[in-house]
Amino acid sequence: MIYFDNVSKIYDDDSVGLHGVTLKIEPKEFVSIVGHSGAGKTTLLKMILAEEKPTEGKVFFESTNIHDIRKKHMPDYRRHIGVIFQDFRLLPHKTAYENIAFAMEVAGRDEEEIQADVTHVLELVGLGRKMWSFPHQLSGGEKQRVAIARAIVNQPDLIIADEPTGNLDPENTFEVIQLFKKINDLGTTVVLTTHNKGVIDSLNRRVITMEGGKVVRDEVKGGYVL
Amino acid sequence: MWVNTKRIFKAGFIAFCRNAFVSLSAVLIMVVTLFFIGCIIFSSALLKSSLQTIRDKVDINVYFVTNSQESDVLLFKKTLEKMPEVSKVEYISQDQALDNFRKRHENDQITLQALDELGDNPLGAVLNVKAKETSQYESIANFLNQQNLAQGDNSIIDKINYYQNKDAIDRLTKLIDSGQKIGVVLAIIFALISILITFNTIRLAIFTAKDEISVMQLVGANHIYIRGPFMVGGILYGLTAGIITLILFYPFTYWLNTYTETFFAGDGIFTYYIHNFGQLFLIIIGSGIAIGAVSSFLAVRRHLN
Numbered sequence: 001m002i003y004f005d006n007v008s009k010i011y012d013d014d015s016v017g018l019h020g021v022t023l024k025i026e027p028k029e030f031v032s033i034v035g036h037s038g039a040g041k042t043t044l045l046k047m048i049l050a051e052e053k054p055t056e057g058k059v060f061f062e063s064t065n066i067h068d069i070r071k072k073h074m075p076d077y078r079r080h081i082g083v084i085f086q087d088f089r090l091l092p093h094k095t096a097y098e099n100i101a102f103a104m105e106v107a108g109r110d111e112e113e114i115q116a117d118v119t120h121v122l123e124l125v126g127l128g129r130k131m132w133s134f135p136h137q138l139s140g141g142e143k144q145r146v147a148i149a150r151a152i153v154n155q156p157d158l159i160i161a162d163e164p165t166g167n168l169d170p171e172n173t174f175e176v177i178q179l180f181k182k183i184n185d186l187g188t189t190v191v192l193t194t195h196n197k198g199v200i201d202s203l204n205r206r207v208i209t210m211e212g213g214k215v216v217r218d219e220v221k222g223g224y225v226l
Numbered sequence: 227m228w229v230n231t232k233r234i235f236k237a238g239f240i241a242f243c244r245n246a247f248v249s250l251s252a253v254l255i256m257v258v259t260l261f262f263i264g265c266i267i268f269s270s271a272l273l274k275s276s277l278q279t280i281r282d283k284v285d286i287n288v289y290f291v292t293n294s295q296e297s298d299v300l301l302f303k304k305t306l307e308k309m310p311e312v313s314k315v316e317y318i319s320q321d322q323a324l325d326n327f328r329k330r331h332e333n334d335q336i337t338l339q340a341l342d343e344l345g346d347n348p349l350g351a352v353l354n355v356k357a358k359e360t361s362q363y364e365s366i367a368n369f370l371n372q373q374n375l376a377q378g379d380n381s382i383i384d385k386i387n388y389y390q391n392k393d394a395i396d397r398l399t400k401l402i403d404s405g406q407k408i409g410v411v412l413a414i415i416f417a418l419i420s421i422l423i424t425f426n427t428i429r430l431a432i433f434t435a436k437d438e439i440s441v442m443q444l445v446g447a448n449h450i451y452i453r454g455p456f457m458v459g460g461i462l463y464g465l466t467a468g469i470i471t472l473i474l475f476y477p478f479t480y481w482l483n484t485y486t487e488t489f490f491a492g493d494g495i496f497t498y499y500i501h502n503f504g505q506l507f508l509i510i511i512g513s514g515i516a517i518g519a520v521s522s523f524l525a526v527r528r529h530l531n
Binding site: 080090091110 | 229230233240241244245437438440441442444445446447448451516
């Protein structure tokens, strides 16, 4: 599904984001990426989202070179991916319902479909009662669940989660990871970065370890080893 | 397409209401700008009206000899009226000239007694000639002068007062030209400054939403969908500010009315505001909407990858 072909990224200040990364992520996989801060995890995710361009090499989504996608087609490409961040990045002046509906509106879905799916997905993440709350009225765990709902509502092929449990307590961390497992079980590919050893060890799925912009370990059923 | 347009307008309207503080500051800055643009319009009308009043006071007086025939003077009047530079010629007969003189000196008994002692009317007929532009007086005066010289001793013209007033007329012509040019340049400069201030305020308001814009891009929103609500917001800033400005102008011009009556030939600025409300409405509201929409368009463009 995703293929990194010898990808390097050197920033303007000569710092190395990625160095000769080659890896493949298959459909329906659950892949965790671990490493110290600055190891290149976020750069790798940004490459998939086409937020960064590689200095060398190519990144493919299915058979498409992501960085050859024309600007006007980028929104269409991004609708194949659901993104979740550590800091939630919800639209602050929209309610939980509107945040999720927005992702559907931009995809051109009709009102009836939006109403049905948003309600359903909010029930799924356990926030049926808080759909009219604004982000500042929600706890960290609730905000992250809204972000997850927004990421999955368009039934994307891939979910990218950049340290999604970084701001959550253990209980919310557990619940969020359970949600990711459920999403993956339903057939969506999940790529997760985290510093949480407990999360990685409990998942018992594929783990890619990065260091200095390189992939130093790639285990099918790995644990958190730095 | 219709659904998207509806969603964009709805999102823009909701954001305008929910970001009340940001909206309020943008609207207030825009009120200042639009008020300023309105003041420029009023000043320009004031200047135009004052210049017109001054212009109306400038004319060339052609004095005829006392023994000239009325028919000759009227024939001369017709010749002058045919000139393209001439806008109006007023005929003052000998009797009328005498009446005017008496009225002007009604409190000066010595002058009136002297006049009575003369017996005959010592004043000749007069033609007051008005040109379309003050710069055209010279060519009219030259024409009159040529007529005068051509007829030599038989000339019925006694005196043309243009050459006595030439300096004053020239200075006035220059003053009017400079006044108009400086007025236009100042208006453009100040309007640009106030538009830039508004643009920066809107840019700042949108800068606070730059994270939102990046999130919108990541969830797959296209540029129209991201930019649209901000532009609707900008249009709403302009519309609201325009309405507030027009309301503010009502008491403002009412208060200034008595001070400006002399400039508007007795009518005052309030009457000007009421009579030209339609035009002012279009300019103020139109400027507000245009400034808001263009500023938002440019400000969002900075944050779109």
